[in-house]
Amino acid sequence: MDGEGDAAWDADAMDRERRTSGHPAGGPLGANRLGPGVELGGYRLERLIGRGAVGAVYLAVDRVNDTPVALKTLDLAREFEGIDFDAARERFLREAQAASRLNHPDIVTVYGAGEERGLAYIAMEPLTGSDLTRYTRSARLLPEPVVLRIVARVAEALASAHAQGVLHRDVKPANVMVDLAAHQVKLTDFGIARLTDGERTRTGLLIGTPSFMSPEQLAGSRLDGRSDLYSLGVMLFQLLTGRLPYDGHSMGELLRAIASEEPLDLRAVRSDLPDSLAHVVATALRKPAAERFADGVSFASAIRRAELDLVSH
Secondary structure, three states: OOOOOHHHHOHHHHHHHHHHHOOOOOOOOOHHHOOOOOEEOOEEEEEEEEEOOOEEEEEEEEOOOOOEEEEEEEEHHHHOOHHHHHHHHHHHHHHHHHHHOOOOOOEOOEEEEEEEOOEEEEEEOOOOOEEHHHHHOHHHOOOHHHHHHHHHHHHHHHHHHHHOOOOOOOOOHHHEEEEOOOOEEEEOOHHHHOOOOOOEOOOOOEOOOHHHOOHHHHOOOOOOHHHHHHHHHHHHHHHHHOOOOOOOOOHHHHHHHHHHOOOOOHHHHOOOOOHHHHHHHHHHOOOOHHHOOOOHHHHHHHHHHHHHHHHHO
16 A cells, blocks of 8 residues: 555554554554555555545445445544554444444444554445435425334334444534435445544534533533434434524534423424424423433334324324
């Protein structure tokens, strides 16, 4: 890779270098050194698909079987250092391994994960379509029945993950890929979402999106699956209204609102929607986790009942 010899990839040498210098052996690889033809952990990069706050996604080819994969990268060397780097690396690999065990049609399939010189990566199935972010704008909202069917499927996907002891921690429109023509829904990013357990990285970046976090996640409390379902409730509100259930002119105001204020009532924004659907959203957004839906299956069932009311409303 980049003309460096095999000796640079000796695992013992890498560990020795990291322990003595606090940086990955050979210097950090970094996202700025990636491009077509570069090899990363047995995958050959073809082209950039997208870029986010903490990483990028590339279309790549598995060199063993010559099949296409989507390769998501995270620049650990830039975000962490010293002991924090080692802890982040181990946690990333552990969570990615847990994600690879998930088997549900609406959860993206993870093939494997690894790390080279500070750059972590997850190889997963390539997806068609787009994420849901484009459908959160008031001018581009999806038909309500389509929104409810998508969110019900995500709720059931989360139920499957939670049953296997895996939390997502960053449920939001950007992490749900849809291909509307193919009726495909895929929940993504389990591996990266839990990287820091809500702690800030060296550059001050919070892993996870505050607007979608449950009150207990923002408080740093112990989480269970009901926290993910809260985030899904925020996503449902946004997909139905084009706005978030809390307003805040600053991050501090937003965090205070999530912690102590009641969310907007769905019908205050969309009076044309049935009361039963407003009740589903309100239940998902209860501050005490014990007052929310117990699991994704019950959340999905409530959504489907509300869809029947929507048709007859």
